[in-house]
Amino acid sequence: MSKIKALKCKECGQETPAVAKHVCEFCFGPLEVVYDYDAIRKEISREKIESRPRTLWRYWDLLPVETREPVTLGEGFTPLFKSRNLGKMLGLKNLYFKNDTVNPTFSFKDRVVTVALTRSRELGFDTVACASTGNLAGAVAAYGSVGGFRTFVFIPADLEKGKVVGAGVYDPIIVGVKGNYDDVNRLCAEVADQYRWAFVNVNIRPYYAEGSKTLGFEVAEQLGWRAPDHVVVPAASGSLLTKIYKGLGEFHQLGLIPEFHTKISVAQAAGCSPIVTAIKEKSDIVKPVIPHTIAKSIAIGNPADGYYASKVVQKTGGSGESVTDDEIVEGIKLLAKHEGVFAETAGGTTVAVLKKLVELGRIERDETVVAYITGNGLKTQEAVAEKVSKPHLIDAQINQFRDLYDSIVKSKRPEPVGA
Numbered sequence: 001m002s003k004i005k006a007l008k009c010k011e012c013g014q015e016t017p018a019v020a021k022h023v024c025e026f027c028f029g030p031l032e033v034v035y036d037y038d039a040i041r042k043e044i045s046r047e048k049i050e051s052r053p054r055t056l057w058r059y060w061d062l063l064p065v066e067t068r069e070p071v072t073l074g075e076g077f078t079p080l081f082k083s084r085n086l087g088k089m090l091g092l093k094n095l096y097f098k099n100d101t102v103n104p105t106f107s108f109k110d111r112v113v114t115v116a117l118t119r120s121r122e123l124g125f126d127t128v129a130c131a132s133t134g135n136l137a138g139a140v141a142a143y144g145s146v147g148g149f150r151t152f153v154f155i156p157a158d159l160e161k162g163k164v165v166g167a168g169v170y171d172p173i174i175v176g177v178k179g180n181y182d183d184v185n186r187l188c189a190e191v192a193d194q195y196r197w198a199f200v201n202v203n204i205r206p207y208y209a210e211g212s213k214t215l216g217f218e219v220a221e222q223l224g225w226r227a228p229d230h231v232v233v234p235a236a237s238g239s240l241l242t243k244i245y246k247g248l249g250e251f252h253q254l255g256l257i258p259e260f261h262t263k264i265s266v267a268q269a270a271g272c273s274p275i276v277t278a279i280k281e282k283s284d285i286v287k288p289v290i291p292h293t294i295a296k297s298i299a300i301g302n303p304a305d306g307y308y309a310s311k312v313v314q315k316t317g318g319s320g321e322s323v324t325d326d327e328i329v330e331g332i333k334l335l336a337k338h339e340g341v342f343a344e345t346a347g348g349t350t351v352a353v354l355k356k357l358v359e360l361g362r363i364e365r366d367e368t369v370v371a372y373i374t375g376n377g378l379k380t381q382e383a384v385a386e387k388v389s390k391p392h393l394i395d396a397q398i399n400q401f402r403d404l405y406d407s408i409v410k411s412k413r414p415e416p417v418g419a
């Protein structure tokens with residue numbers, strides 16, 4: 001018996017067969033996967049999960065595929081580590097970082113793509129495609145190559161070089177579109193109407209989005225089968241945030257974790273913060289904006305799941321905050337200097353918002369807090385290239401090093417009292 005029952009509209013509740021489809025025919029609302037939780041409850045247990053490989057596919061029972069042979073590169077089950085230094089600096093006793101910079105293509109997008117392409121293969125597609133701000137392009141290109149698909153990735157023409165190279169090395173067909181992500185996305189919606197391709201964030205979106213739940217599953221398991229008190233999540237479309245919440249809810253519903261009351265807070269860049277704005281205005285309308293920020297991976301001005309993300313934040317008692325580009329860079333440097341993790345701009349946004357929430361008194365000292373770091377900083381080096389330590393150049397002579405060393409020591413020596 002299939003664990004996937006149907007696709008269900010999040011607005012009107014109308015159900016439809018689990019095919020390649022993302023919009024309700026009756027009200028045009030977004031579709032979401034419906035599972036047979038009664039059947040799943042009979043099969044799933046902590047012990048079964050713990051006995052499986054240390055990848056996100058240990059949660060196969062709650063992912064929208066039927067095959068036991070996924071398109072995979074060993075993604076997921078990334079480190080959750082307790083803060084070494086930053087927690088003490090911020091006055092938090094139990095601060096953790098979920099480090100998704102170490103996934104196969106160095107971002108959390110591997111989670112959604114392994115699910116999307118596995119489902120695409122089940123549905124009989126031979127071509128996969130995506131609209132991307134960068135990380136998704138790299139993931140779709142890599143998994144498309146491994147899965148034997150013909151692969152198209154559509155990106156803004158001004159994307160960071162590291163992300164273009166990171167996708168191009170897998171030899172997909174890359175289409176650079178003049179404009180921002182929202183322009184790319186509009187074009188892809190038209191392309192998806194005309195070609196029978198599996199667009200991971202269009203017609204495959206209901207399955208694709210479910211991969212993000214594993215960030216909720218993993219954190220709960222890694223904390224000893226309990227939910228955190230508070231999480232801080234960066235938002236682009238808003239889907240990641242809603243799925244982390246859904247994942248924790250499913251674990252509770254199936255008896256894998258006790259009652260949870262996790263506050264979910266959202267982090268955005270000031271140059272593209274439509275979800276945060278809606279939360280602060282207590283509005284049901286997420287007004288589209290034109291992005292202007294270095295945090296390109298989360299620069300979606302018209303977020304598809306923005307409304308649902310804002311509702312989750314409000315329902316859980318979380319907060320929404322945005323930070324400037326300078327604060328984002330400082331967040332990247334803080335995480336690198338104090339925790340040894342080089343995050344991309346989305347991670348810098350998360351750290352900067354975490355710091356801001358502490359300063360505003362919205363995170364309590366004794367709470368167990370998890371900050372999600374979703375991508376590797378090597379992809380967005382341009383953001384910090386001019387604001388990090390530079391080499392001191394000398395000839396290969398010991399006297400030149402002595403002079404350099406003495407000048408460094410002198411520059412760092414405290415001034416005498418009364419000087």
